[in-house]
Each structure stands twice: as structure tokens, then as C-alpha cells.
Amino acid sequence: MRPPRLFRTTSFRLTLIYATVFTASVVVLFAVIYWSTAGFMARQMDVSVDAELTALLDGQPAKGLDHLRQEVDERIRQAPTGFFYLLQNAKGEVLATNLPRRAVALHHVNAPRPKLFEDGTEAHGFHGRGVVTTDNAYLFVANDNFQLEEMQELVARAFALALVLTLVLALGGGALMSAGLLRRVEAVSRASREIVDGDLERRMPVAGTDDEFDHLAASLNTMLDRIQGLMEGLRQVSNDIAHDLRTPLTRLRHRLELARRREGTVEGLNTALDGAIQQVDDILDTFGALLRIAQIEGGARRGTFASVDLSELVQGLAETYQPVAEEKGQRLEHTVTDDLRVRGDRELIVQMLANLIENAIRHAPARATIQVTARRTNGRPEIVVADDGPGIPAVFRDRVFQRFFRLEESRTTPGSGLGLSLVAAVAALHQIEIELGDNRPGLVVTLRF
Incomplete structure (x- = not known):
């Protein structure tokens, strides 16, 4: 026994x-x-x-x-x-x-x-x-x-x-x-x-004694929160792919079918094929963005972290996008504090900030002002991207980081609804706090490193 x-x-x-x-x-x-x-x-x-x-x-x-x-x-x-x-x-x-x-x-x-x-x-x-x-x-x-x-x-x-x-x-x-x-x-x-x-939803019990078991339980609960978030994200991606990619695939099929029935000339068929190829490229770009977000959320890029000069990075991005804003009749201004440094993946941080600036340029009307600020607040580097465009209603600010989510007024513009999802993934990888606020009018996005 x-x-x-x-x-x-x-x-x-x-x-x-x-x-x-x-x-x-x-x-x-x-x-x-x-x-x-x-x-x-x-x-x-x-x-x-x-x-x-x-x-x-x-x-x-x-x-x-x-x-x-x-x-x-x-x-x-x-x-x-x-x-x-x-x-x-x-x-x-x-x-x-x-x-x-x-x-x-x-x-x-x-x-x-x-x-x-x-x-x-x-x-x-x-x-x-x-x-x-x-x-x-x-x-x-x-x-x-x-x-x-x-x-x-x-x-x-x-x-x-x-x-x-x-x-x-x-x-x-x-x-x-x-x-x-x-x-x-x-x-x-x-x-x-x-x-x-x-x-x-179940979590490890915490006795409140602040001993090693409580520390272990807290670590496990953090891990479970992360796993639950990934599972919900995977479930959401599956649903979004089933719904949001069905439409472009259906359009592609109809386009090819109509080209086969109606187009009787080589030139017409070539035009139809060019349009189909463009739609396929858009779908591939969407899948590429999804894979990139999944890679970032998996933490695979954390091993490439190094010291990044935020001041130089924001200065360069602002100067790069100034001509783009001017073409739309907008004004892009920037204020950068010197010697702002963080540890992270430079390429991902550039893509995150570029997405935010591009969103502001795309959705803000002509004669709008876009302000990019890099500063130090309470000893922490902080980047603010603000515009005086239509902004985002408060009820939708938590949902805009979901994959494929787009406001009704944005559905007529090019895009897949994955830009802010990528921003959220990069921010989570670097432990950056994101806050969306009202610029009265417009939107103000604050990134706290």
C-alpha cells in the first residue's frame, strides 16, 4: 500500500x-x-x-x-x-x-x-x-x-x-x-x-501573503491573461478572416466570371486580369499584415531589441511625411526633445509611428494641422500624434485596435483595418501605454514608453 x-x-x-x-x-x-x-x-x-x-x-x-x-x-x-x-x-x-x-x-x-x-x-x-x-x-x-x-x-x-x-x-x-x-x-x-x-477565465488563487506562492500565482495569472488574450485574438482573427476576406474573394470571383462571359477581346481580358491581380495583391497584403501582427504578438522580435534614439527617429519621420501632408493641403509640425532613448526594435517602432502619422494624414481634411511631439514626461519618453480631423468617437476608441475594425466613414478609403492593430501589437511588445483622446476637434494619440 x-x-x-x-x-x-x-x-x-x-x-x-x-x-x-x-x-x-x-x-x-x-x-x-x-x-x-x-x-x-x-x-x-x-x-x-x-x-x-x-x-x-x-x-x-x-x-x-x-x-x-x-x-x-x-x-x-x-x-x-x-x-x-x-x-x-x-x-x-x-x-x-x-x-x-x-x-x-x-x-x-x-x-x-x-x-x-x-x-x-x-x-x-x-x-x-x-x-x-x-x-x-x-x-x-x-x-x-x-x-x-x-x-x-x-x-x-x-x-x-x-x-x-x-x-x-x-x-x-x-x-x-x-x-x-x-x-x-x-x-x-x-x-x-x-x-x-x-x-x-479561471485564475490561480492568491492568498495575499505576498510570499513566493503569491508571486508564482501572480506570474501564472499574467501568463494566463496573455494566453487568453492571444486565444481571443486568434478567435477574432478567424472570424474576421471568414467575414472580412470573404467579400474581396467573392468580388474577385465575380470579376473573373464576368470577364470570362463578357470580355471578347484580349485587351478587355487583360484589363480584367490586371484588376484581379490588384485584388489578389490586396488580399496578400492583408494576410502579410496578419502574419506580421502574429509574429509581433508572439514576441519573436524581442531578441532584436537594442538602444533606439527616439529623437532622431521622430525627427526623420516628420521630415519624411511633411511633403506628403503638403500634397493634401495639410500642415505637419513637429517638436522633438533631444536625447530621448529607449530599448526596442527600431524597425517596428518606425512602422508603428508611420502608421499613426499616415492615419492622421489619410483621415484629416485639407488645411488640417498634424502635430507630432516627442518629449519627456515624468522621466519617461512620450510621443504624441495629434490632428484636428474628425477624430474617433469615445465609444469606438477601445475597438479601433481590433483587427479589421473600421469606422463607417473610413470604409470608403483604402485600407484593411489592420494599421492600428499593428500599432497595438508593437506597443504591447515594447510595453508602451497607448491612450486615445479628444483633441477638440480631432484625435490625439499618446504613446508612453
Whole structure:
């Protein structure tokens, strides 16, 4: 049987790894504490034993062995001080001691604990030191290990309890954390399944905690917005192609059919064919514009971005279109601030601005004034194309960027309704804000880079 899903999550596995590492750290920490504390107490016991030996041996060569035995007996008879004594003469005979009988031979520094002796008593270990006196007697002074052993047991018990609590808290906290992460991942998975099932309006949930999951959800939602826009654009293009290109194709067919029926001369057929070829070229231009817009919206040109001098670019475009405007009896004026630079695709930016200027020239009447301005506003480059022509009604300003959309009064002029769609695609690629406003009269288009 597979374990519950909670225990198969990456976060829970990471928690187990963290718990293992943390437990190892706790073990190392307590080992250091254990050995440091035990070492400190052992050194303190050594100091006290050395002090006791020094006090007993002070003046001993002059006083003799009998005086030393009396000193040891006196200390043994006093209230328990925690010291143990053993005094032997040169022959090894015990002169004075309060060590248990079987411990008399234990002259090493640290005897083990516990130890039952022949009289049934239990003794703790000893921590002491022995010296040979000037008359070849042997004096051994030791401390009871009771406090040291009690401290070691206390540290060991605390370590065991802390280790158990560490594991419980680590695993419990890991389970809770994994459950929380699993809920958020499941919410993203559920939203993804609903989107796959066709609900393109669905978005990833945002908890509002501004953590990495919220950042990921926001990025995914931005991506989904982009995908939804592309899908709607594709659906619109399909519909527009079915409707808007049907008319020119139908006209082309009728033209060819009438030429076959009515034209009886080579000259007439050639004239009909020339007109048909022109219509085919218009249709190919429309398809080319659609493909170009699709390429721009796909972001394929973003890799060609470089530094672009907007000031020089706008200056050149204005000077190029001035003669065109003058032929229609219009006046094209321009005001350009120096040193306006952005990062982008120069060719696309030129085409975007050219489309806007051409639209203004095409739709503005004679004696109209077209103003092209390049300036810096709030630290950002800004380009404004304004005219005093008929303008665009406010209700249609959001729709003019749709493919093939044309105002009724514009349907009698040449064009396919893709110029502003191309402008919108280039602006989106460069993250340029487009604003259409009323010039009273006329239209004002503002591009904020």
C-alpha cells in the first residue's frame, strides 16, 4: 500500500531531512555540553584533591609518618567532607583509610560506579590522586564521584528528553507545514485542471501573503491573461478572416466570371486580369499584415531589441511625411526633445509611428494641422500624434485596435483595418501605454514608453 499523500510530498521529505540534520546538530551540541561539563567538574575535583594533599603533606618530612597518620585519622573522624583517604606504610600495610575494603586496592584515579563491596555497601566511584611521601609511605586522597555522576545522568536525561521533543516537534511541524503547502499546491492544480477543461477565465488563487506562492500565482495569472488574450485574438482573427476576406474573394470571383462571359477581346481580358491581380495583391497584403501582427504578438522580435534614439527617429519621420501632408493641403509640425532613448526594435517602432502619422494624414481634411511631439514626461519618453480631423468617437476608441475594425466613414478609403492593430501589437511588445483622446476637434494619440 502506498503511504498517504501527505507523506509523499516534497515538503515532508525536506522536513525529514531537516529533522535528521537538526537532530544530529542537537546530538553534537549535547555531546559538547556533556563532555565540557564533565571535564569542568573533574578539573574542579582535581583542584580540591590537590589542595587536600598539599594541606596534609605540609611540613610532613619534619613531623614524621605518625603525625601524618594522626592527621588522616582526624579528618576521617570529622563530619563527612566527601573525601576518601588511604595511608600505607612502606610495607604496604594500611595505617588509616575510610575507603571500602575492596576499594583499598583501587589506587587509580577514577574507579567505576556502582560497586558493591563484601559488607553489602554500595560505593560511588572515586576521583583522586596518590603520592609517595619522603619516608616511602603512600597517601591517596580521592573525591566521591557522586555529584559528577549525578550531573552526567541529569545531562543524559535532559538530552534524551530534548531529543524526543525535537523529533516530535520537527515531524509534527513538518506535517503541518506540508499540509499547508499541499493545500496551496492542490488549489493551483485544481485551477489548472479547470483551465484545461476550458474555463479560460479561471485564475490561480492568491492568498495575499505576498510570499513566493503569491508571486508564482501572480506570474501564472499574467501568463494566463496573455494566453487568453492571444486565444481571443486568434478567435477574432478567424472570424474576421471568414467575414472580412470573404467579400474581396467573392468580388474577385465575380470579376473573373464576368470577364470570362463578357470580355471578347484580349485587351478587355487583360484589363480584367490586371484588376484581379490588384485584388489578389490586396488580399496578400492583408494576410502579410496578419502574419506580421502574429509574429509581433508572439514576441519573436524581442531578441532584436537594442538602444533606439527616439529623437532622431521622430525627427526623420516628420521630415519624411511633411511633403506628403503638403500634397493634401495639410500642415505637419513637429517638436522633438533631444536625447530621448529607449530599448526596442527600431524597425517596428518606425512602422508603428508611420502608421499613426499616415492615419492622421489619410483621415484629416485639407488645411488640417498634424502635430507630432516627442518629449519627456515624468522621466519617461512620450510621443504624441495629434490632428484636428474628425477624430474617433469615445465609444469606438477601445475597438479601433481590433483587427479589421473600421469606422463607417473610413470604409470608403483604402485600407484593411489592420494599421492600428499593428500599432497595438508593437506597443504591447515594447510595453508602451497607448491612450486615445479628444483633441477638440480631432484625435490625439499618446504613446508612453
